[in-house]
Amino acid sequence: MSLEKFGKVNFVSEGKVHNFISFLEDGKIAGTRCKKCRKLYFPPRADCESCFSDEMEWVTLSDKCKLITYTNVHFAPPRFRYDCPYLIALAQLEKGLRVFAPLSKKIKEEEIKIGMDLKLTVTKLIGDKIVYELRKP
């Protein structure tokens, strides 16, 4: 079990939060919460920046979110060019958390409005890759 499955293209394969992938494989998006001070993190962290504890628990997050901002990428890094143009976005999750994720290909740029409701959905890609993307609810 490792992080190498994460993303359209993966750069970091090793990390303490690798269990994140097993949640994705179950169709769930999970963050971590510090057992000592209860601080919640997404993307997940293995260490609490507030109290220095490394005792964290996994917390499944709601898939409801709102669009903060986005762009349509027309000029991409070499390994992403096959997919151009593609939309990427930042969205507000529950409890003050946020997610950086692609917008579904089914959403047209013209229909995007900042503040619109979205749903964070796990999706499997060809080649044993797993990602989340933002879809219309």
Add this chain to the structure above:
Amino acid sequence: MRKVAIVGVGQTKFGRRSDASIREISFEAFKEAMEDAEITPKEIEASVVCAATHYDKQRSPAGVIAEYLGLNPKPTFTVEAICASSGAGLRTAWALISSGLHEIVAVVGFQKMTELKSNEVQEVMGRSGDVMWECPFGTTMPAYFAMYANAHMNKYGTTEEQLAKVAVKNHFYGAKNPKAMFQKPITLKEVLTSRMIASPLKRYDCCSNSDGAACMILASEEKARKITDTPVWVAGLGLGSSSMTLTNRELPLTSFGCAVEAAKQAYKMADVKPKDIDVAEVHDCFTITEIINYEDLGFCGKGEGGKLIEEEQTYVGGKIPVNVDGGLLAKGHPVGATGASQIRTIVQQLRGEAGETQVSGAKTGLAHNLGGIGMYCSVTILKV
């Protein structure tokens, strides 16, 4: 702490430099700065080499550059903060002198972005964000700033025309700068109809990868007064940081927290206010960045950056002239050299040596140097 002055500046022409290596472009800038200061390499007690080293074939470039500049066996090392490398280098040199450790320090910023093949450079740029959580979705430099642009346009009604006017202004001044990569004015229509890179940013909303070097010679007050009749004093310094991930950035993504922090530090140290700045260089890696920088530096209120360029208040003769050397948009952006090039422009302005683009009577200048996707920002206030 001792006062520190800039006593010499130099810069190569920015652009494609297929004729020269990194050590050779660094030498060109160093030589010009040394001739400006009228001192010899023997007087340099340390060198700070500034570059985003992931663009270099040479590992640890300070090694070859200090050798080629004839600065061995004095201390040398590389400082990296991506696009803010030489802003961070200036801070380092200031501390080395202010502390009393050294009297005269050379800061050499360089970049040869075309040393790697185009695809290799684009692959490196694709890793500009957090490689664990954001780059796996195909991020690019323009994409990050485009996300700020959409947020700013949504919150404040900033328009694509206002963004384009920043490019028109900076190319207008680039045409007057013999060291700029692009020395031709462009029209609003050319900007607006250029090809889309990351919506809403188009080709001319983006600066260009470039090759070039720039150098600053810093000295203690005692040495500076002996070297020159026109020392330019480092009156204020600020350096701030923001999270690398957008997920932890300051919402609503219409301001760079690291820049606000750096500006606060620099204004306090220099004991000046935004209205006291006569001329400024701000990091216009993209047109939206310049508009946000106006606001982060307090040249206008939040959300008023678009209006400031619309009213041409950042041209010479306006409320606050900004990037009157062409900025990154027209000068080109050889990453490690940009911060030092900005300082060179401000030094020339404060000495009254800026020729056609001189802001008359400029006594206080500011340089704002942003790093990467907005993780680092250096703000420097200079005075004569």
